[in-house]
Amino acid sequence: MLDYIQGYLSSNLTPGQAGNVFWVTVYILIVFGGISVAVIAMNWLERKALAHFQVRLGPMRVGPHGLLQPIADAIKLLTKEDIIPSGADTFVFWIAPLIILCAAFTVYIVVPFGPTHAITDLNIGILFMLGVASLSVLGIVMAGWASNSHYPLIGALRSSAQMVSYEVAMGMAVVSAILMTSLHGLGMYGVAAKSTGTGTLSMIEIVKMQQEQQVWFLFKFFPLGLIAFAIFAIAMVAETNRAPFDLPEAESELTAGFHTEYSGLRWSLFMLGEYAAMIAVSSIAVTLWLGGWMRPFPHWLAGETWDLVFSLFPGLTFLGLAAIAFIGVARMPKHPYFKIQTAGLGGFGAVLGLIGVVLFVPLVRDRIQDIYWFAAKVAVFMYLYIWYRATWPRYRFDQLMKVGWKVLLPIAIGVLILTAILGVVL
């Protein structure tokens, strides 16, 4: 047992690569649990951030600043009656949310949270991610069909058409990033790197290539990487059915799209799947273009001192969050549940602070900072998702298709060709 742990800690492979069943199991549990927690946190954050965009307060009642609201929601959803409409195909109706959930979670097998922090490193990493993510279309189509109702059916048809169309542009953008792994060339700062000859599909290798070439692919071949990234960033919003591309569940048109007839637990599975998919595609974007687990400026601000400075960030972040919690404690208004709320928020702040302190321990610090930078980059995307939703109206279906096929796809193909040419010429 101890040997196992020792053997792993000194290893520079992912548990899957090392063939270490124990650590694989542990990692699966950690990653899936972490994603579930992230989804819950995201749920709360979205409601709060959206509320503040819209001059509201959002959830405030359950727990201090509504911190326990997601838990209350979960309890509500679990105890709700689970309605299966008459005339629905019970089996398909039952299995559709599970397919979406499985598709959304299976993707995380190859997400590289750090050079060794991935469940496994598949040779076909990115292909696997895109493929499994696209399986959620099946769940959506089935949910819409099995509900035996018009609104879900239209929602399902819209959504499957949308996801299939945007996958094309998305795939092209991804290919141009993969192409960059094999090409040398000039980065934004004019740093030339040696050519490696062959490219790679492996998620970990892609980030390692960015490290080697000393440039995020976002800035490689300057406008090209950026354009490819922009295409991916648009397509991924459409892929996850979020505003402004949320037609499949367009509230004002189709009431709730493909999950109109769902309630209770199954509905919450859809939500879980949707948020997990959002995090998944964001992590693809982070891996391919934003340097994955790399900290900012790994070469420009290199050296022992800067390493130390940047490795302090995780702890500082948690201490900052703890400070915010304590400010909340200090400003707690005197309402009937004042005492318990103060205690709760204070306890929460204390836990955050404790985590922050633990993160300063050198051994932990070195292990954790890859994950921290990865999560921070993903969090930026999550915030963008909320921001989009607060700002933009919704596209119409034909316009959505027009954007996908007539704008994004040609640009993506153009970028792909130019990337290939530049890679050969430079």
Add this chain to the structure above:
Amino acid sequence: MQPVATTFFFYLLSGLAILGGALVITRRNPVHSALALIMTLLAQAGLYLMLYAPFVAGVQIILYAGGIMVLFLFVIMLVNIEKAQKQEQFNKQWLVGIAAAAALGVLFVLVYMKGKALFPERALQLPEQSNTQEIAVLLYGQYMFAFEIASLLLLVAIIGAVVMAKKRI
């Protein structure tokens, strides 16, 4: 990577695949058939992974399960299946069909029994970590022509499908 519990996973996955296949041909409702087929396809993707063919497995998932099956489900939703569900599911020569298929199965079994020696126990050590790269080298080298022909085939299929399925072009 050293595969773990190969025997168990082989029987699990091939069992799932065959079970799915059996369900495909027996279900009354085409959507259930499609579900079963998806199960088969995914189980097969697992088998490909066990055979050190990760790229084929990836293609299987992204193209078959994610692409072709969505197409199938789409069409099933578009055509009216309720009427067909109430009708007779098997054609008149079903007995002959099963007999022919059984004969084919017996033929397979005989071939495998007789020709056991043809399939050596040995296995090439295929490099799993560079499987994609090696496939790429073959695909864009030796099989370049076939690759281009395949693209032409797909183009023809797209045009054909559009011509046939669209009402007014």
Add this chain to the structure above:
Amino acid sequence: MTDATKYLSHLELGEPDQTFLDSNELIINMGPQHPATHGVLRVILKLDGEKVLGTECVIGYLHRGVEKIAEHRTYTMFNPYVDRMDYVAAVSNGLGYCEAIEKLLNIEAPPRANYIRVILTELNRLASHMLWLGTHALDIGAMTPLFYTFRDREEILKIFEKYCGARLTTHAFRIGGCQYETYEGFERDVQNFLKFVPPKIDEYEELLTTNRIWLERTRGVGLISAKDCIALGVTGPVLRASGVKWDIRKAKPYASYSDFDFEIPTGQNGDTYDRYLVRMREMRQSLRIIEQAVGKIPEGPIMAKVPKVLKPPVGEIYHSIEAPKGELGYFVVSDGSTQPYRVRVRPPSFVNLQALDLMVRGQLVADVIAVIGTLDIVLGEVDR
């Protein structure tokens, strides 16, 4: 679906086909419980995929028999009922009714009352347009403007509340003038509001007017020509957006509108975007009117000499005003008793709703939502 087919006479629906890839007919009920029909409107849509082949509005879910009630109430007693028709523009409804009865009685509200009426009515127009903007934007998918407009509409409702105690169904006016004198600081409140609101309107416009998605969703959607508008009797911003410069405040000035200088904004294309622009400009014009009125409210009585028991002479009268949603008309028949013989309301929402079918044919489902929003209907007024 079966009970829907009996309404479908004019949709030319033959044998309903079970398939919908080829034989097109997919019938959906949009409403009566639907997030985007602004109440209990039920629209039966005949679709080819997403394309709308025809619509049929089923109304009456909110029918309360307001016109019939009038026949059993005295003229004064019926006054509060009109507030319940277009509940987001209750002041305008009250103004129309009071002026109609005043015309019937041949009395005239004193100038001070008229100024107060204009200020409140224009405030109410702003409130109504703000509510329209929020819900319309929400229908098209922009969530945020809804909350901004509700925040700012609150200020108007606060003024109403201070003036007459009610926020929504105000019952602010009486036959012959106003019941209440302006409260202490009324003018200051209104002037503060005038300073407060223009930057807010700029804020809405910043979010929407040049937003690409908004433009794509509204330009060329729900087109209606001036000719069709006139043929269908469509009035209000919808008519003006089609290029007809028709506003009863200018055409047949009532209250004291002839004293004020304001413009009638018009559009050219008659699409949803033009209607949006027209309403946004109208909000600014309303502010202009209020600004002119609030500075010079004349002194004097707020109530004309009105008998205790209203017994108008035998006769009939039609009086219309420009409500936020269009021409709001009251046709009142008096048989000389204390109760009207018949009251017929010409509600703008009801008439404008007729245009829905014309505007959405051949467009997509999403456009139906946009068009319902842009018609700015209130079901209380449609069904009465």
Add this chain to the structure above:
Amino acid sequence: MAPITTLHYLVAAAALFVLGVIGVLTRRNVVIILMSIELILNAVNLNLVAFSRLYGLHGQIFSIFVITDAAAEAAVGLGILIAFFRNKETVNVDEVDLLKW
């Protein structure tokens, strides 16, 4: 248990193949027949990939081509099905008894 050899894979593929053949020969519903054809193609793929363990990567290449082919076949087959359904309002193969309609 005995180690898994190529033969095991071949037997599994043979079983799938036979199931596919039964489906094609006995079912009336075109959609299910098309799915059975997919089963057959998959059985072939499994064979090819299994053999590539013995004789090199060429089998995998070929299976990729087979998958491409299956995609084209499905698209055209389903296109025909839709055209057919539009005219005859049926999805049963034994009712397709006209060469032209």
